[in-house]
Amino acid sequence: MEDESSNPLRRMSSRTRKVAPKMVAALASSDNRTQAVLARLEALENDNAGTEVGDLNDDDEASLDDDDDDGYMHKKQSKSTKRKTRQAKALENARKAPRTFLELLHEANLESLPPHIPSYSRAAVGPPSSTSRRHFCTVCGFTATYTCVKCGMRFCSRRCQNIHNDTRCLKFVA
Amino acid sequence: MTGVVVLDNGGGLIKAGHGGDLDPTAVLPNCLLRPLSSKKFLHPDPLGSHSTAALDLTSAAVRRPIDRGYLINADLQRDIWAHLFTSHLRVSTPSSCLLLTEPPFTLPSIQRATDELVFEDFNFKSLYVADSASLVHLYEASTSPQGLVSKAQCSLVVDCGFSFTHAAPVFQNFTLNYGVKRIDLGGKALTNYLKELVSYRSINVMDESFLMDDVKEKLCFVSLDVDSDLQLARKPGQDNVFRCSYVLPDGVTFTKGYVKDPEAAQRYLNWTDESHSTSGGTIIDVEKPESAEDRKRIDLTKNEFDLTNERFLVPEMIFRPADLGMNQAGLAECIVRAINSCHPHFHPVLYESIILTGGSTLFPRFAERLERELRPLVPDYYQVKITTQQDPILGVWRGGSLLASSPDFEAMCVTKAEYEELGSARCRRRFLR
Numbered sequence: 001m002e003d004e005s006s007n008p009l010r011r012m013s014s015r016t017r018k019v020a021p022k023m024v025a026a027l028a029s030s031d032n033r034t035q036a037v038l039a040r041l042e043a044l045e046n047d048n049a050g051t052e053v054g055d056l057n058d059d060d061e062a063s064l065d066d067d068d069d070d071g072y073m074h075k076k077q078s079k080s081t082k083r084k085t086r087q088a089k090a091l092e093n094a095r096k097a098p099r100t101f102l103e104l105l106h107e108a109n110l111e112s113l114p115p116h117i118p119s120y121s122r123a124a125v126g127p128p129s130s131t132s133r134r135h136f137c138t139v140c141g142f143t144a145t146y147t148c149v150k151c152g153m154r155f156c157s158r159r160c161q162n163i164h165n166d167t168r169c170l171k172f173v174a
Numbered sequence: 175m176t177g178v179v180v181l182d183n184g185g186g187l188i189k190a191g192h193g194g195d196l197d198p199t200a201v202l203p204n205c206l207l208r209p210l211s212s213k214k215f216l217h218p219d220p221l222g223s224h225s226t227a228a229l230d231l232t233s234a235a236v237r238r239p240i241d242r243g244y245l246i247n248a249d250l251q252r253d254i255w256a257h258l259f260t261s262h263l264r265v266s267t268p269s270s271c272l273l274l275t276e277p278p279f280t281l282p283s284i285q286r287a288t289d290e291l292v293f294e295d296f297n298f299k300s301l302y303v304a305d306s307a308s309l310v311h312l313y314e315a316s317t318s319p320q321g322l323v324s325k326a327q328c329s330l331v332v333d334c335g336f337s338f339t340h341a342a343p344v345f346q347n348f349t350l351n352y353g354v355k356r357i358d359l360g361g362k363a364l365t366n367y368l369k370e371l372v373s374y375r376s377i378n379v380m381d382e383s384f385l386m387d388d389v390k391e392k393l394c395f396v397s398l399d400v401d402s403d404l405q406l407a408r409k410p411g412q413d414n415v416f417r418c419s420y421v422l423p424d425g426v427t428f429t430k431g432y433v434k435d436p437e438a439a440q441r442y443l444n445w446t447d448e449s450h451s452t453s454g455g456t457i458i459d460v461e462k463p464e465s466a467e468d469r470k471r472i473d474l475t476k477n478e479f480d481l482t483n484e485r486f487l488v489p490e491m492i493f494r495p496a497d498l499g500m501n502q503a504g505l506a507e508c509i510v511r512a513i514n515s516c517h518p519h520f521h522p523v524l525y526e527s528i529i530l531t532g533g534s535t536l537f538p539r540f541a542e543r544l545e546r547e548l549r550p551l552v553p554d555y556y557q558v559k560i561t562t563q564q565d566p567i568l569g570v571w572r573g574g575s576l577l578a579s580s581p582d583f584e585a586m587c588v589t590k591a592e593y594e595e596l597g598s599a600r601c602r603r604r605f606l607r
Contacts, residue, residue, distance in 0.1 A: 037499040043370075044363040044498075047205075047236045048381045098247035108281045118352045120279040123340075125355045125511060128503040133496040134400075141371070141483040142404055168374070 033152045139163045176299060178271045178578035179263060182306070182571040183251075185240040186336030186361060186533065187221070189571040190258055192265075193273065193578025198571045200262035204254060208235040217257045230429050231384040242358070243277045243337035248287045252295050259296070267296040271587055273578050275306050275570060278340065278354050282599065289598040293590050300587035302577075303602070307331040307342035307349045309573030310531045314561065316576055323561075326523045330513060332505070333570075335532035336361045339492065339505065341512035343524055355512040357502050359495055361534045365390050367498070368488045376479040377422070385431050389420050389481070390488065392433050395442065395538040397486035398546065407483040415441040416485055422477040434478060442485075443538070489537045493547060506547035525556045531569040535562065 110119045137144040137156035144154035146161065151169050155161045178193030184204060191198035206215035210233050239251035259265055272292055276285070285303075292298050310331045315324035323329045328345040337360045343353040369386045372379050379386055397403040407416045419434035433439050495502045503511070513524045528548075530541055541560045552558050563569040577583060588601040 041498065041500060044366045045242060046366065047238055047362075048233075048383055098249070101241040101244050101246050104244075104246060104281055104283055108283060118279070118354065120281065123279055123351075123354050123356045125341075125357050125503045125508040127501045128494075128496050128507060131496075134494065136487060136497065138374075140375075141487055142408065143401075 036151075138168075176269055176271060177265060178273055178583065179259075179265055179267075179298075180273045180571060180574040180578050181255075182275045182574060183240075183245070184275075184336055185238065185243050187567065188254070188258065189568060190263055191571065191575065192263070193271075193575050193583075195575055196572070198568060198575075200258065201567070202258070202262070204240060205236050205238045206250065206254065207231065208237075210234070217254070220262065230423075230425065232423060232425065232429075233381040234384065236383055240337065243335075243360075244280060244284050245288055246284070248291050252291060255291075255296065267298050269299060271300045271302070271578075271584070272296075272298045273302045273304060273574050273583075275309065275574065276303050277338075278305055278307070278342065278349065278351060278356075285602055286598045289593060289601070293593045298590065300584070300589040301593075302583065302587045304574060304577065305342075305349050306333055306531075306570040306573075307340065307344050307354075308347050309570050309577060310529055310563070311344040311573070312347055312576055313569055313573035314529050314563070322523065322559075323527045323529070326527065328520060328523055329527040329529050330509065330524045331529050331531060332509060332535070333532045334360065334492065334505070334530070334534040336534075339508070339532070339534070341505075341509045343512055343516050343520065345520070350516060353512050353515045355508045355515075357492070357495060357505065357508050359492055359498075359500070359502075360532075361387075361390075364394075364488050364491060364534065367491060368394070368484060371484050371488070372479060372481070375484075377477065385422070388431060391536070393418055393420065393439060393481055393485050394488050395486055396489045396493075396540045396543045398539060398543055400486065400490060403486055404483055414482060416482045417480055418482075418485065419478045419480050422479070424477065489534075489540070492534065493543065504547070505544060506551055509544075509548060510551050522556050525552055526559045528558070528560045530560060530562045531566045533567045535566050 105120065108120075110121045113119055135144045135147075135154045136142065137160050138153045139155055139160035142156050144156045146155055147153070148155065148161070148164060148169060153164060153169070155164050180191055180193050180198070182189040182198075186204060188200070188202055188204045189198045190200050190202075200220045202220040203218040205218060207218050208215045209230050211230060215235075215237060237247075237250055239245055239247040239254065241247075245251055259267055274288070274292065276288065280288075288303075289301070292301050308331075310333070311323065311329045314329060315321070315327075318324060327347075328343065331340075331342050331344055331349075333340045333342065339357040339360055341355045343350045365383060365386050368390050369379055369382070372386070372389075403416070407414060418439045421428070421432055421434050423429050423431050491498050493504045493506065495504060509528065513521055516524065530544070535541070541562050545558060545560050548558055548560075565572075593601050
């Protein structure tokens with residue numbers, strides 16, 4: 001589902017620790033605003049996949065295994081055979097489950113290529129030549145002159161500020 | 175003589191047909207859908223079909239085999255292709271060749287998965303992998319044999335599709351891969367952006383991808399002057415030429431949403447034309463009094479939402495991704511960078527043969543705006559000429575169809591025997607990518 005890529009912060013399972021490079025950068029920086037922007041950009045690539053994760057790799061069972069993982073670390077020897085098979089199953093599901101493009105990209109390790117070879121990461125157009133950007137009011141869409149001091153989102157007027165404060169301010173900073 | 179299946183496997187739409195045909199046999203969304211009424215994922219109907227049992231796509235869940243333009247879920251793609259080959263194309267795969275498009279810089283792991291899919295699951299006799307830019311170039315060169323594209327044998331193809339936007343220089347039917355530049359923005363991101371805006375401002379439509387795709391296609395346009403258009407969009411009532419309502423489906427009489435007043439939706443076109451011709455300043459009364467009363471009346475039985483500045487702020491993102499917080503240059507700068515990475519001898523010709531393709535270039539005035547943005551960035555001793563395709567969604571497929579019907583096509587393919595002998599990586603070198 002959408003949390004797959006948008007909030008890796010909340011994922012605690014050991015199996016899914018692989019996160020996209022962009023997200024690694026976001027996690028490293030303590031700046032919540034950058035994180036919010038990155039998360040939003042990630043969300044732009046989402047589909048509404050419904051509950052597909054649930055019926056794809058048996059989420060109930062997988063989440064049970066996540067709980068088990070901690071216990072497993074402590075008492076390695078005392079594992080019952082039933083638990084083993086369950087974990088094996090979960091591992092297999094994880095292997096079979098399609099990986100996201102960013103995971104594949106991370107795996108391909110394009111940075112190790114010599115610099116003259118064009119690759120996916122080098123084909124990106126790169127930062128714009130002028131750093132100026134226009135700001136649009138997040139509430140109504142018109143040119144925004146003001147910035148919310150709490151969360152950094154933009155608004156254009158007192159009216160929009162009130163709407164912003166009431167609805168989505170501090171959404172990302174928690 | 176064996177048939178060639180030409181497959182433009184896009185992130186949004188699959189375009190599939192037989193080599194040599196003018197148009198693809200089937201154009202269908204590259205996804206599986208699960209409408210609310212169903213428990214299983216179903217195959218979508220091809221575009222343009224008017225079957226009576228059309229799926230109600232309200233809040234349908236979508237699974238796509240393609241993420242960010244690249245094939246990541248081979249199992250899902252196998253399902254979709256199997257359905258496509260048996261019920262739409264009706265071909266037997268072991269006795270046909272396949273011409274498949276692939277985006278530039280596909281990762282080796284993805285190429286391997288694709289080859290396995292083609293040769294091991296579908297047993298195709300042979301495979302040719304093409305990139306979309308060279309196919310578009312081929313098609314454009316063939317449509318105007320006297321044009322610059324075919325004479326100079328080079329062009330700059332701007333493919334603004336569903337998953338991303340590429341500017342790719344092509345020379346003698348080969349894409350110069352060191353010149354390809356990419357913006358990570360395409361139709362999908364734009365739809366999601368529109369979804370986000372509408373959901374925050376009026377009605378929650380976060381689950382309605384198909385509905386919002388339709389809204390985007392029908393109502394969005396590219397603004398030529400964002401600042402003045404923003405001012406115009408502020409006006410209340412009838413003075414506001416951009417305001418437009420979209421009626422949501424109610425599930426009973428309408429299973430598809432529609433634009434409430436299509437005539438009013440087009441008003442912005444006349445507005446700017448007239449205001450340009452009258453050298454600005456004068457206010458033109460665009461009000462149409464006859465049915466104004468009808469329009470004002472809000473039908474409470476229908477759910478609808480208004481769009482004003484969203485109509486042009488959404489496609490605007492392709493030109494200025496920085497406004498979204500993306501650290502990427504806009505389309506015009508992307509083109510300039512792609513051209514600058516080629517040899518200087520190419521520059522004048524490339525600027526004069528820019529070809530626009532891909533579904534996201536269908537926004538009204540896209541080419542006009544691009545030219546306005548591009549002109550100041552290009553030295554004045556170069557001409558800038560932007561060619562639009564007649565049907566940008568099918569441009570790549572038509573080029574593929576041409577290539578498939580060329581006499582030496584079969585020699586360019588990799589056969590199944592070669593694949594079994596040499597493996598995926600070695601075979602791929604044949605395609606010079």
